[in-house]
Amino acid sequence: MPATTVETPAAARMRNVHIAFGPREVVRGVDLDLVPGRVTALVGESGSGKSLTSLALMGLLPPGATVSAGTVEIEGRDTAGFTDAQWRRLRGAKVAMVFQDPMAALNPSFTVGWQIAETLRRRGTGRRAARERAVELMRTVGIPDAEAKYGAYPHEFSGGMRQRAVIAMALTLDPAVLLADEPTTALDVTVQAQILRLLAARQTDAGMAMLLVSHDLGVVARVAQDVAVMYAGRIVETGALDDVYTAPAHPYTRGLLDAVPDPARPGRLIPIEGQPPAPGGLPAGCAFAPRCPYATKVCGTEDPRLAAVGQGHEAACHHSDKVQAQATDVEAAS
Ligand SMILES: Nc1ncnc2c1ncn2[C@@H]1O[C@H](COP(=O)(O)OP(=O)(O)OP(=O)(O)O)[C@@H](O)[C@H]1O
Ligand code: SF4
Numbered sequence: 001m002p003a004t005t006v007e008t009p010a011a012a013r014m015r016n017v018h019i020a021f022g023p024r025e026v027v028r029g030v031d032l033d034l035v036p037g038r039v040t041a042l043v044g045e046s047g048s049g050k051s052l053t054s055l056a057l058m059g060l061l062p063p064g065a066t067v068s069a070g071t072v073e074i075e076g077r078d079t080a081g082f083t084d085a086q087w088r089r090l091r092g093a094k095v096a097m098v099f100q101d102p103m104a105a106l107n108p109s110f111t112v113g114w115q116i117a118e119t120l121r122r123r124g125t126g127r128r129a130a131r132e133r134a135v136e137l138m139r140t141v142g143i144p145d146a147e148a149k150y151g152a153y154p155h156e157f158s159g160g161m162r163q164r165a166v167i168a169m170a171l172t173l174d175p176a177v178l179l180a181d182e183p184t185t186a187l188d189v190t191v192q193a194q195i196l197r198l199l200a201a202r203q204t205d206a207g208m209a210m211l212l213v214s215h216d217l218g219v220v221a222r223v224a225q226d227v228a229v230m231y232a233g234r235i236v237e238t239g240a241l242d243d244v245y246t247a248p249a250h251p252y253t254r255g256l257l258d259a260v261p262d263p264a265r266p267g268r269l270i271p272i273e274g275q276p277p278a279p280g281g282l283p284a285g286c287a288f289a290p291r292c293p294y295a296t297k298v299c300g301t302e303d304p305r306l307a308a309v310g311q312g313h314e315a316a317c318h319h320s321d322k323v324q325a326q327a328t329d330v331e332a333a334s
């Protein structure tokens, strides 16, 4: 991870983390460092293991899933063997999450404004000040007519407005690590970027670490400093966002970047062909080989591991030099 080149110790650290549902391994050896003051984007197609990786940082894996190997540390504390009570103490205080589904974070029985104010009151803010701050936060995240909407229930909000409310709630917290799992998918792209920037700016200004889970490389480009690209349960490329975006070294990253609609270059959208392998149905050698235009014989037999391709930049590909050379050619020609 690029974090190893940064002197600040990680607020959260994963080493060789495997997550399994019984014998079915869905996350296969992830290393991740979340550094105070930085936003790390975790990107990849659906099913690559992004949500489970972030849930493991909260001790909130779904029933049946376990961290079957590796270590998860929060502010230097190994969480192996943590009881439910120990995880509960950590959540909120040290690690908080903005969920993919806003209904999971909102209680249907209480008004939205009250719930935002309540998170402030729990942190010691007085009643009236909490109400005023909640209305202000609702306004900040673009909820129209915030004063009137304070007393509305979650079911009276649209999906997009609920996501904004959950982000307003996240703005009341000050954990060491904020995990945001697709927090803005119900919003249009311009608004997504605006809201994510707001969230990220607050986190980084306050010296908190943030993990932003997304399948949209265009959106994360506007807010993250570091990026980790996930494929079939592994991180296949990682580094500073600028380095990865300008010189991708893994064909999968290249494919994802080529699939980002670029308003400056209409017609450049090239989706990656094929589907990711199902967990348990992994091919021998490199998991990306069946979809990879660069694959050669070695790719069908030897599983590539992450290796340095630049300063703080790693990729797991036997032919990363060719991928980087070609990426540079394409940029130069365009
Ligand atoms: N509760 C569950 N029970 C069984 N399998 C699951 C469960 N949750 C996730 N999985 C499997 O684990 C793998 C990784 O899932 P995960 O939710 O982490 O993917 P993701 O990258 O977050 O995808 P998305 O972009 O769709 O949210 C997938 O193959 C998925 O089918
Ligand atoms: S190792 Fe081979 S198959 Fe895998 S991504 Fe690299 S070139 Fe493609």
Ligand SMILES: [Mg+2]
Binding pocket: 050, 051, 052, 100, 181
């Ligand atoms: Mg997910």
